[in-house]
Amino acid sequence: MSEMNWDLSVLVKSTEPERIKERLAAMVADYAKFAEKYRGKIEGLDPAGLAGMLKAKDDLFLRYEGVMTFCSLAFTADQSDPVANSLNHASSRAATEADQQTAFMAVELGRLLASHPSLIDEPCLRDYKHYLERYLRIAPHLLSEPEERLVSAKDRTGVTAWSKLQSKWLSSRQFHMTVKGEEKVLSMGEMIPYIYDPDRATRKATYLAMGTTLGADRLLWADALAAIWTDHLQMCKLRSYPSPLTSSLIVNDVEERTITALMEVVRKNAPVCQRYFSVKAKLLGLDRLGNWDLRAPLPDTVDRQRTWEESRDLLISLYADFDPQFGEWVRDMFDRRHLDGLVRKGKRTGAFCDTWVGGRSAFILSSYNGQVNDVYTLAHELGHAVHAYLYTRAQNPSNCGVSLCIAECGSMFGELLLTERLLAEVTSDEEKRSVLIRVMNSFVQTVYQEGFRYFFEMDIARAVGEGKFLDADAIADMWMTAQRSLYGDIEYLPETRWDWARFPHHYFSDVRFYEYPYVFAQLFVFALFRLYREQGEAFVPRLKALLSAGSSRSALQLAGELGFDIGQEEFWQKGIDQAKEYLAELERLE
């Protein structure tokens, strides 16, 4: 079974903890040298000088990427190992120091580009064009240096403090609930798993306990949220952002009209969500779904166990069928033991794929139990890996920071390949139903259950912008209205109106509109998959070109190269249409 363990030794020359710590110290020293060379001088650089600095920054990243990745991955594989802990701590500290050393770059680069925007068209900066365009987009919104210092001082005691308070307060709360006749006092973390419980009464009791406790502190939650949004809107004004969305659009490298079109399509297609909820109600044996049933597990019809080797072969063949090179890369991930699937104590839960730019490869962590869920997880993470194989071969490290909207493209596409394979192989209606339910469940969760929070945040921004006083009831009303606008006529437990209080990102300091990139990714990939169906083979090089681009072009440009305008609702409707097709098949099986 040893091949279910990953081999991280290729990342470093020596795995000796002392040698690793020496490398980390060398990294901090090298970043300090870099800062000494460029701090305060960027505005005086000519095009060749700027290209030199960006290249030096990339080289520095590549030189120490291996050791940084080694430390973080070794820790996720066994968080109880004292050596891994100490190395992870040391590497986090080194990363923070390096970040602080290079913080000047963003501000100075922004100013340079604001005064010389034509720099981005210089031939010697061709490979950094979009990287610089993104800085240019921030430039008009930067304040003067003393103002920027004031803003960061204000944030430390303001919005960041609120955000910390939310998380501390929430984790210190105790929730009283009855689980199958037994009285329990639970923390938030202990209680959350019960919202997925197969027993309906337990799920309801969980939401009841949660809502009652959150509601008791409504004054605190509402004041925190209102203060954070007021602060955000004031900063938007100060930075001349045309909309409360702007800062997130810059980070996600998308345009406002794209997100408006996307979310409009979601709103118009609320009936798709409602039709799925009817199917789910029937499957759970209910007349009507309650909002405490949204996370209910579906009676698991068919689940075939697969060994690690069986899954490996299935995944290699799946990707190879789409494109032989994809298949080779997936095989490479297994052959070089870049996957860690073994279930062990101390391992981080969940799964992820970490790009190794220097090695033009990736590492995947998951906990493999042989269920179909685990195969989906691997299909997803291997999609990330294939994406990484493509862009690390085509781009410099500066263009490997793929934005959230595009980052899930390869992975979600891989999941659809698995879905299609499983649908092709089913031998009974029951099996077919369980594949379709899985697809629709995750689609609805991403597009609608995450998506309604965008409308909620929009409503809050509008209300604060209009100077309305937001108390807890006003916020709770907006939360429920946004939910109803997509979910429609299901049953709502009154206590769930305080649910917004428990999501940390509503209180994050610099993140607003956290959810739409996931909605974007889900519909984008469904739309791409529809194109694949329409175009067949011809689509393969197009998808590869898109994935190879990394962050060297925006989503708008990339879709444009495929002949689509993502600023138009028609494009997003394609994604919905793909989901509708799965839904219709599912309804036929009832």
Ligand SMILES: [Zn+2]
């Ligand atoms: Zn992912």
